[in-house]
Amino acid sequence: MFHVGWCGERRVFGCVIHIEIRAGKIWIQRDGTEVGIANELIEAGVPKSDIVLGYRSPYMRKFTNLGTEVYKY
Template identity: 45%
Template sequence: MEKLTHYQNLIKQILTEYERISSQFPDDDIDEVLIFDDTRSQYLWFNIGWKQGKRVNAISVYVRIKNDKIYIEEDWTEAGIATDLLSKGVPKEDIVLAFYDPETRELTEFAIG
C-alpha cells in the first residue's frame, strides 16, 4: 500500500507541475483540467474548450496504476512522463508504456505489463 500511495503522490506532483508550467501561456478559450482519482488510481491532464468554432478536447497525459505498475496510457509531453518518473526513482520495470501494443513494449526497456 505504501508503494501505491508513493506512486499516486509522484504522479500528482508531476502532473501539477506540467499544468503549472503550461498555465504560464494561457489560452482564454481553452481550459486545462487535472483530474486525480486516488480511489481508482487514474490521473488525467487534458484541455477542453472551443477554438475558432471547433471543439477542443485533447488529452495531454493519462496515467493509471494497475498491479503495482504505472501505465502511461497517453502522453503528449515533450520529454515524456516516463523520464520524470525515472528521475524520481521509479524503476523501469514499474513503468508500462501502455500506448504501445504488447509486442512493441517487448522492444522497450520498460515493463511489458
C-alpha cells in the same frame, strides 16, 4: 490531464496524459508531453520495470527498457 477551452472560435479538448495504476505498475496510456512522462517518472526515482507503455502493443513493449506486462481485463 486535459486541454479544455477555446482558442478564438475553435473548441479545444484533448487528453494530454492518461495514467493508470494497475497491479502496482504505472501504465501510461497516453503521453502528449514534450519530455515524456516516463522520463519524468524515471528521473523521480520510479524503477523502469514499474512503468508500462500501455499505448504500445504487447509485442513492441519488449523492445523498450520498461515494463512488459500485459493486462487482461
